[in-house]
Every structure is written in structure tokens, then in C-alpha cells.
Amino acid sequence: MTGVPFLRHFLLQNPKEQCGMVNRLTRYAQIARVLSKYGFGIILQEFYPNDRRPDFLKKDPDLGSDDVYRRIRLAIEELGPTFVKLGQILSVRRDVLPAPLIQELQLLTDKVKTVPYEDVQPVIQETCGEEDEFCSFVEREPIAGASMSQVHRAIMADGNEVVFKVQRPDIRELIEVDLTILEDLAERAEKSHPYLRPFNPVGLIEEFSKQMRKELDFIMDGKNAETVALNMKDIPGVKIPKIYWEHSGPRLLVMEYIDGVRIDDVDALKEKHDLKKLAEVGFEAYLKQVFIDGFFHGDPHPGNLLVTDDGQIVFLDFGMVGILRPERRLAYTRVFYAIISNDIDMLIDTLADLGVKIAPDDIENFKDEMYVIYKQTENYQMDQFSFGDTMNTLTSILHRYKIVMPGSFMLMLKVITMIGDVGSHLDPEFDIIGKTTPYLNKLIISSMFSTESLDDAKHAVTREILGFPKAFRRFLENFSSGRFRMEVTVPEIRSLNDGLEYLSQKMVYSVLAVGFMISVALIAPTVVNPFSEWQGYLLMGSLVGLVLAVLKLWSQKPKR
Structure with a gap:
């Protein structure tokens, strides 16, 4: 245990770490072990020269030939749910991180082995009381599992089919310890590496901590679902599960069970549904959420989008949502419209309104590179065009010119790109730019007379x-x-x-x-x-x- 003196000293230098020191000490040791295993323990070299470094802080020799970005992803996965969520959020920051790292972060999944029903049953009983008082059946085997929760089907006493989204035991305590550690590491990173300050690691972790604590509160998840349901009530073909508030709480969300097929299961869907219509309905729903409502579903991966037998698209999991104030929503509309219509001057002017500056010496080169993107995609056939690849190229340019966009814009861009990819998967002829341009044009004109x-x-x-x-x-x-x-x-x-x-x-x-x-x-x-x-x-x-x-x-x- 030669690593313990260092870790103890590390904690004692921080008064805020005194509470829960034993748990945090153990967690620090786990993090150090994982980072060293994947070759990122260089920071520990000053404390442990190679000839005296303990075995648990040595790199796994089997990983020696792996790409560095792949090793980052593997380390994040092994570190657990907090770090996986952080990696998923960072995966939208194409303007800050290199493209190969973004590609690895996009592979992160928070699916983990589920725990026995007996381990989560106390959470259900704590919120609802004894099972036989409010439901007639609970399926012991979960139908879905993630790092923070798992889902069980049930039938209520009145016959309604529901699902229990129940928080995993002890997950809150683990996440709180991890957030404290991340906050400390961010502060140390800014102090020891001044070149990181423009990227604001402390602010990034503060925002991440707020998001994680929101996701731990399932009441917030339910309220987000109801807000989107209210905004989507006039959109035919869209469905949001009903929340049963009388049985829900901060650690348990009881909602309507809706049977459906994943939206990326084309073979199953094409037997019953018009795939072109599904692509249009889903995409238009997201355009409304982003550009009109300013409140949008922030995690539209195919597992969170189902299609029912009658052709309705079901939105699931509202732990992460994007929120855009009216003035910012209009600015983002202008930015996105400028990008897809190749109006570089409008793009530069709107970025300046958002406080995003481009160095005067770089403006002409920036315009040239943006024009090249436009010319490269101008004559593509739809089956050759990839909106996602185009956005990757765009964000690489932003990264190259050190243009750091607001996090909410990058989340919006990620959502539109993901749902555009879903549309293209359903319909190879799906024209994301052709459908978006008139929509945004109408919004910009109408905003003048709002x-x-x-x-x-x-x-x-x-x-x-x-x-x-x-x-x-x-x-x-x-x-x-x-x-x-x-x-x-x-x-x-x-x-x-x-x-x-x-x-x-x-x-x-x-x-x-x-x-x-x-x-x-x-x-x-x-x-x-x-x-x-x-x-x-x-x-x-x-x-x-x-x-x-x-x-x-x-x-x-x-x-x-």
C-alpha cells in the first residue's frame, strides 16, 4: 500500500475533502489504478519512479499497442457512470476536442450489468409502499439497464401497464464522490496548466455537476417529459409516455408502458410503416423542439426512439434536455441558417453577437475554408451526402481556428446531426438541408414581425x-x-x-x-x-x- 501516503497527503491538502475521506481515498486509489493501467499515470511518476512504482500503478502491457484515444475511452468505461456521462457530454464538443477522440467518445455506452430485483425493491417500497398495495405484478427481470437506473415492467392494481425506472442502489453516493474528485482535479489542472484556462475546465465540471445532479432527480426527468409532451401535443405521430406522479419520487419514475420497435430497426419497420414519413415526422418534431420551443430532447440515440404499431414515434428518457432562451434561440437559428446556406458574413456577424470572436488575421482563411465545404457538398447526390461528416468537417475548422462555441449550441448541433442520421438511415434520399432551409428561412422572417x-x-x-x-x-x-x-x-x-x-x-x-x-x-x-x-x-x-x-x-x- 505504498500509494496510500500520497493519496492521504493529496486529500489532507484540501479541507473540503475531509468529509468522507475514507470513501474518497478508496475512490482516488481506484481512479489512479485505472489511469495507470491504460498508460495515463504519468502524473504519478514524480511520486513513484519506475523502479519503485507499485504494481497496481503500472500500465497493462497488453494495451501497449492500442491507440491513445481508444485507451482513453476504455479507461472512461472502466471508471464508471460519472466518467461515462462526462465522456458522452464531451463527445459533442467537436470545436474543442480532436476528431479521433470524438469518434471514440461517441462509442461510450452506459449499459451495465443489471442488479437483482431484490436490490432495487427497497427503493420502490420506500416511494410507493408495499407492492401488493398498488400493483398486481412486477417483472423481476429488468427490460433495460443503464449505469444509473434499470427498468422493470409492472401492472398496476387498476390494470394499467407501466414501467418502473428505478435508481440503482448507492449510485448517488458514488456520483457525489466522483464529482468532488473531478472538481478538485479541474481546479488543479487550471493552476498547473495555464494554457487550459481558455477552455474553462472548472466551469465545465461545474455545469457537468449540475447536469448529473439533475439526472439523479427522477422528478426532473418526469417534468421534462411532460414539458415536451405539452409542446408536441399538436404534432401528429409523436407520443410521450404518461407519468404516474402518485407513485413517483426522486429515485423512482413510474410511467406508461408503450410497446414499440427501435427506430433504427429498418427491416422490422418497413413491413408495416412508410419509412419516409417516419423520417419526416421525427425530424420535424425535433426542428420544432429546438427552434420554436427552445426545449428539446437531448439524447436522441435510436434506443430512446421507438415506433408503435400504429406508426407513432415514442420519445424516451428525458434526463438530458437542451434549453434555449428566446434571444439565444434566434441567434442559433441564424448561425445554423448561415451554415447551411453558405452565408459566411451572416455567420461571422452572428458569432460576434454571441461573443464568439475570430482573430482578424484569420477571417479570410476561415471564409475560404467554409466556402470549400460548401463547394464540396453542393453537387452531391443525397445517397453520397453525409450531413454528419459535413458537421465534423465544420467543427474541425472551428477547432483549428480556436473558435469555442457555447455548449448549448454544440448540444443542439449534436441532436440535429443524430436525428438527421436517423432520417438518412430510414430514407437514403432524406434531404436534411432541403428540409431545414425553408423552415429556418420562415422562422427568421417571422421573427422580424414577432x-x-x-x-x-x-x-x-x-x-x-x-x-x-x-x-x-x-x-x-x-x-x-x-x-x-x-x-x-x-x-x-x-x-x-x-x-x-x-x-x-x-x-x-x-x-x-x-x-x-x-x-x-x-x-x-x-x-x-x-x-x-x-x-x-x-x-x-x-x-x-x-x-x-x-x-x-x-x-x-x-x-x-
């Missing part, structure tokens, strides 16, 4: 109108007081003239904008069909006038 945009325009106009009398009165007071006669020189006369011209133009366009806004408000309620009535043409003319007036108003700048 309630929020009109409110912003109204407030801007109001501010200008209300501010004009005060500015003009201040000018008259200064002029009448004689101060201008004492101080005015020829350059100041020019400046004064420019200021008056600027204020007068502001006033003219403000009055025009208000007039058009009033016209729209009066005419809109009377229009039934805008393309067959004179009121409709008048309404469209007023809208165009309003937009032009507001744009002109915003473009006015005082002369310097």
Missing part, C-alpha cells in the same frame, strides 16, 4: 420621441442664454448643424414608424385574406413601411 420584435421597435421609437423634446429644449436654453455666442467657432457651427440634422431625421422617421404602427394596429383586425382584399395589400404596405422606417431609424448615427 411580438417581441414589434415591442422592441415600439420601445425604441418611444424613447426617441420622448427624448427629442428634452434635447431640443436643452439646445434652446443654451442658445437663449448666450453661451453659444461666447463659445461658438466655425467647427462647432458645423457640429451644431450636424446635430440638428440628426435630430430632425430621427424625429421624421420616428413619426413615420409610429404612423405605420398605428395603421397596422387598425387594419390587422379587419383582414381575413391578405391576398384577396384591398385591406390586405394596405396592411402589407404598412408593415413594409414600418420595417423600413425602423431600420432607417436604427441606422441613423450622429456625425462625429
